[in-house]
Amino acid sequence: MIRLDGLPIVTTEQMRAAEAQAIAAGATVDGLMARAGEAVAEQVRRLAAGAEVLVVCGPGNNGGDGYVAAAALKRAGHSVRVACFSEPRTAAAGAARARWTGAIEPLSEAMLAPVLLDAMFGVGLTRELDKGVTGSLRRLIEGARLSIAVDVPSGVSSDDGASLADLPPVDVTLALGAPKPAHVLQPAAQRCGAVRVLDIRVAVEGSVRVAAAPRLTRPVPEAHKYSRGLVAVVGGAMPGAAALTATAAARSGAGYVLLLGSATDRLPHAIVRRRFSAEALGDERVGAVVIGPGLGREDQAKGRLDAALACGRPLVIDGDALHLLDGRKVDGPMIVTPHAGEFTAMFGEIGGSKIEQAHEAARRSGAIVVFKGADTVIAAPDGRVVVQPDGPAWLSTAGTGDVLAGVIGARLAAGGDPFEAAADGAWLHAEAARLAGPAFMADDLAAHLPVAIGRCL
Numbered sequence: 001m002i003r004l005d006g007l008p009i010v011t012t013e014q015m016r017a018a019e020a021q022a023i024a025a026g027a028t029v030d031g032l033m034a035r036a037g038e039a040v041a042e043q044v045r046r047l048a049a050g051a052e053v054l055v056v057c058g059p060g061n062n063g064g065d066g067y068v069a070a071a072a073l074k075r076a077g078h079s080v081r082v083a084c085f086s087e088p089r090t091a092a093a094g095a096a097r098a099r100w101t102g103a104i105e106p107l108s109e110a111m112l113a114p115v116l117l118d119a120m121f122g123v124g125l126t127r128e129l130d131k132g133v134t135g136s137l138r139r140l141i142e143g144a145r146l147s148i149a150v151d152v153p154s155g156v157s158s159d160d161g162a163s164l165a166d167l168p169p170v171d172v173t174l175a176l177g178a179p180k181p182a183h184v185l186q187p188a189a190q191r192c193g194a195v196r197v198l199d200i201r202v203a204v205e206g207s208v209r210v211a212a213a214p215r216l217t218r219p220v221p222e223a224h225k226y227s228r229g230l231v232a233v234v235g236g237a238m239p240g241a242a243a244l245t246a247t248a249a250a251r252s253g254a255g256y257v258l259l260l261g262s263a264t265d266r267l268p269h270a271i272v273r274r275r276f277s278a279e280a281l282g283d284e285r286v287g288a289v290v291i292g293p294g295l296g297r298e299d300q301a302k303g304r305l306d307a308a309l310a311c312g313r314p315l316v317i318d319g320d321a322l323h324l325l326d327g328r329k330v331d332g333p334m335i336v337t338p339h340a341g342e343f344t345a346m347f348g349e350i351g352g353s354k355i356e357q358a359h360e361a362a363r364r365s366g367a368i369v370v371f372k373g374a375d376t377v378i379a380a381p382d383g384r385v386v387v388q389p390d391g392p393a394w395l396s397t398a399g400t401g402d403v404l405a406g407v408i409g410a411r412l413a414a415g416g417d418p419f420e421a422a423a424d425g426a427w428l429h430a431e432a433a434r435l436a437g438p439a440f441m442a443d444d445l446a447a448h449l450p451v452a453i454g455r456c457l
């Protein structure tokens with residue numbers, strides 16, 4: 001079983017293409033199904049620890065995997081039953097069912113079991129699940145002590161993570177060959193429980209990946225405050241927000257943090273405060289300018305944003321500055337960090353999954369787009385995408401976005417690729433939240449950033 005971190009995320013079309021390539025190289029659909037079902041059975045046997053397993057099988061190849069797994073469990077002497085609501089509709093699933101020698105219970109009457117293996121629908125679910133099937137699955141999932149899904153939980157749309165049935169989460173999802181968008185995008189991701197990937201020897205590639213811990217380095221002996229990165233945070237109408245951003249940048253390894261034009265008084269002494277000036281932004285030692293948290297939307301804010309856009313330094317644009325941006329582009333690196341409302345205000349309604357939306361927004365704007373949320377998607381105009389799937393829900397509190405802008409600013413000022421800076425910043429932010437535990441406020445979050453960084457050295 002493999003953790004998701006850093007793996008390519010594949011759509012149904014990409015998975016089918018990979019499967020077709022494996023078949024062209026000599027594999028067969030039945031052979032792939034045998035691999036998948038047996039790999040599932042091996043994990044289920046470990047997790048079930050001797051408890052009876054009920055396998056619920058659907059009409060497609062996901063169901064086929066279920067019949068193979070049931071037969072493998074039975075051969076291994078494990079107590080196992082099978083239930084279904086429909087005959088197999090593919091040749092491979094039909095052949096797999098023919099090799100299951102036990103009884104098959106009608107789904108609606110199936111007795112509860114301590115372990116439920118959901119092989120009802122995989123990536124082929126295309127429309128809302130029927131109410132009767134949904135009700136039966138709900139009863140069986142709720143009645144099990146442990147529920148495990150084959151590939152994806154039944155009732156989610158694999159390619160965009162939409163929900164196609166109102167069902168409770170399973171405990172474990174065994175993704176076959178690669179993670180799919182449904183494993184990382186909400187609302188489907190919260191239905192998956194712990195996701196682990198089973199290697200079925202089908203080679204997958206792609207430019208969309210699950211976030212992984214960044215590989216950071218310690219400062220070299222010759223390091224000084226400017227080489228570590230100078231972050232200039234532009235303040236405005238609500239000084240507390242810019243103070244959070246500046247504090248987060250200072251705790252994310254920046255060598256020097258400058259807060260320009262903000263009237264806040266409670267600030268660490270290490271953060272240098274100055275009046276706002278366009279000249280300060282243009283200093284070539286500035287590695288990143290962060291503008292937006294608490295900026296306001298009045299004339300002064302507009303003037304400050306104009307100066308930032310013209311200063312020629314790498315930019316992180318957040319909050320109010322996103323509203324004032326009005327489609328303008330800059331020549332240098334620019335990272336924009338909208339949440340869903342800001343994203344729609346900036347780019348209008350873009351169709352497709354959150355991954356596709358973020359990519360399209362990056363392509364149109366030429367900026368690195370950090371599309372925030374419970375599933376944060378970071379996209380570059382060149383097609384690279386990273387999904388940060390498991391930020392703690394405790395992050396849904398005021399000021400955490402200001403902290404994120406500061407972390408990304410520090411990574412950007414440290415140099416290197418702006419896309420990596422944005423992805424690394426999002427990971428460190430989520431890790432700091434995991435370290436902060438429950439019910440933290442945004443001010444507490446920054447204090448956990450050094451430990452998060454320590455985990456990446």
Ligand SMILES: NC(=O)C1=CN([C@@H]2O[C@H](COP(=O)(O)OP(=O)(O)OC[C@H]3O[C@@H](n4cnc5c(N)ncnc54)[C@H](OP(=O)(O)O)[C@@H]3O)[C@@H](O)[C@H]2O)[C@H](O)CC1
Binds near residue numbers: 016128
């Ligand atoms: N890709 C690989 O390398 C491997 C994948 N495996 C497994 O195969 C499934 C995907 O199998 P597929 O047959 O394409 O799809 P499903 O099993 O998920 O479901 C398709 C069937 O379900 C019907 N369907 C779809 N929506 C509904 C609905 N709302 N209600 C009832 N029935 C529905 C669909 O019928 P249509 O009318 O839409 O045609 C199909 O009959 C993948 O997830 C893996 O588990 C391999 O076994 C190993 C290699």
Ligand SMILES: [K+]
Binds near residue numbers: 120152
């Ligand atoms: K399933």
